[in-house]
Amino acid sequence: MKTRMFASTGVFALAFVVAGLALSGCNNETPPADNAGSAGANSAGTAGTAGAGTPNIDKTSAGNASSGGTNSAGSAGTAGAGAPNIDKTGASAPPPAGKTFTIGMSQCNLGEPWRVQMNTDIDEAAKKHPEIKMIFKDAGNKSETQQSQMQEFIQQKVDLIIISPKESRPLTRPVGDAMDAGIPVIVLDRAIEGDKYTCFIGGDNKKIGMEAGKYMAKILNGKGDIIELQGLGTSTPAKDRHDGFMEGIKGTDIKIIFAADCKWLEPDAQKEMNSALSRFPKIDAVYGHNDPSAHGAYKAAEQEGKGREKTIKFIGIDALPTEGVKYVKDGILTATFQYPTGGPEAIETALKILNKQPFEKKIVLGTKRFTKDNVDKGGDPL
Numbered sequence: 001m002k003t004r005m006f007a008s009t010g011v012f013a014l015a016f017v018v019a020g021l022a023l024s025g026c027n028n029e030t031p032p033a034d035n036a037g038s039a040g041a042n043s044a045g046t047a048g049t050a051g052a053g054t055p056n057i058d059k060t061s062a063g064n065a066s067s068g069g070t071n072s073a074g075s076a077g078t079a080g081a082g083a084p085n086i087d088k089t090g091a092s093a094p095p096p097a098g099k100t101f102t103i104g105m106s107q108c109n110l111g112e113p114w115r116v117q118m119n120t121d122i123d124e125a126a127k128k129h130p131e132i133k134m135i136f137k138d139a140g141n142k143s144e145t146q147q148s149q150m151q152e153f154i155q156q157k158v159d160l161i162i163i164s165p166k167e168s169r170p171l172t173r174p175v176g177d178a179m180d181a182g183i184p185v186i187v188l189d190r191a192i193e194g195d196k197y198t199c200f201i202g203g204d205n206k207k208i209g210m211e212a213g214k215y216m217a218k219i220l221n222g223k224g225d226i227i228e229l230q231g232l233g234t235s236t237p238a239k240d241r242h243d244g245f246m247e248g249i250k251g252t253d254i255k256i257i258f259a260a261d262c263k264w265l266e267p268d269a270q271k272e273m274n275s276a277l278s279r280f281p282k283i284d285a286v287y288g289h290n291d292p293s294a295h296g297a298y299k300a301a302e303q304e305g306k307g308r309e310k311t312i313k314f315i316g317i318d319a320l321p322t323e324g325v326k327y328v329k330d331g332i333l334t335a336t337f338q339y340p341t342g343g344p345e346a347i348e349t350a351l352k353i354l355n356k357q358p359f360e361k362k363i364v365l366g367t368k369r370f371t372k373d374n375v376d377k378g379g380d381p382l
């Protein structure tokens with residue numbers, strides 16, 4: 001793992017420091033305990049069976065259903081992309097009565113609540129349409145597994161694939177392969193390279209980063225030393241959330257004194273924050289690229305035992321009702337920014353594609369800011 005140090009205002013020096021052993025225990029490759037079984041069952045029972053049997057729903061998304069509505073609220077706005085795009089790849093004529101559509105969903109991992117919520121949102125939206133049969137697969141945070149899942153879906157001849165890719169480069173080719181096989185692909189949340197896909201749906205990470213930067217500047221009165229706990233560097237939201245944030249704090253005296261790739265994972269963020277705390281006596285705030293990172297940083301400060309969790313301000317992104325929004329209510333985070341899962345929009349768009357109706361090639365989801373002042377009224381849209 002590389003730890004990046006930023007050491008000046010505005011134009012900052014960048015040095016790479018190999019953090020080494022302290023981070024070797026990070027568990028980003030650990031698949032959630034109960035997923036192996038369901039992935040196996042999914043691949044086994046469904047080959048070529050559109051229209052037969054029962055839907056293959058990943059059981060790991062159960063239990064989080066209660067919070068789905070809030071997360072997807074306020075996310076419908078579309079942007080960009082000009083004229084509607086009629087897809088030519090693989091969508092068949094309207095199905096004869098009784099025909100079903102099989103949709104394969106490859107989720108990069110189910111170790112984080114936000115991704116469990118995405119699956120729940122997709123599942124709930126799909127259940128409103130009896131003609132849809134969902135096959136959920138969890139890649140256990142491994143790009144190679146996700147590559148294989150794409151091949152399995154191609155072999156199964158599913159009608160459409162939804163993928164939320166772990167990393168952009170390794171999943172670009174598999175998405176292209178599905179397109180070549182005539183299977184439309186909706187890419188959700190993290191992008192791939194190029195534009196060989198049917199539709200992309202996701203939040204505006206650059207804007208969210210910029211709003212986080214502007215809010216940071218506001219709460220610090222334009223001056224302070226901060227830590228940036230970044231998402232996985234090989235996934236697009238991490239870069240966009242960083243770039244946007246830098247724009248948001250431009251022209252201020254806010255210095256990023258320590259930054260690290262925490263791979264979106266709370267345990268990694270906690271470890272990185274431990275080392276930041278041991279090196280810097282003065283830390284004014286933490287910008288976590290997601291709520292688990294901001295929360296990991298808070299826990300590290302708490303465990304340090306000097307009370308710094310009360311003086312450092314923590315900002316995160318995601319705003320799940322049961323996670324970031326709750327942390328704001330509990331006074332742990334100063335702010336969190338909503339990052340909708342796009343699950344309902346994915347199903348809505350899948351149906352348009354499959355029924356050969358017009359759809360947008362790029363759908364950008366809105367965001368909201370939650371702070372202690374607005375959390376009880378559901379945040380403020382930005």
Ligand code: FRU
Nearest residue numbers: 112114190237264290318339
């Ligand atoms: C979950 C997650 C979210 C984050 C998103 C970015 O894996 O890390 O917390 O907002 O992915 O792709």
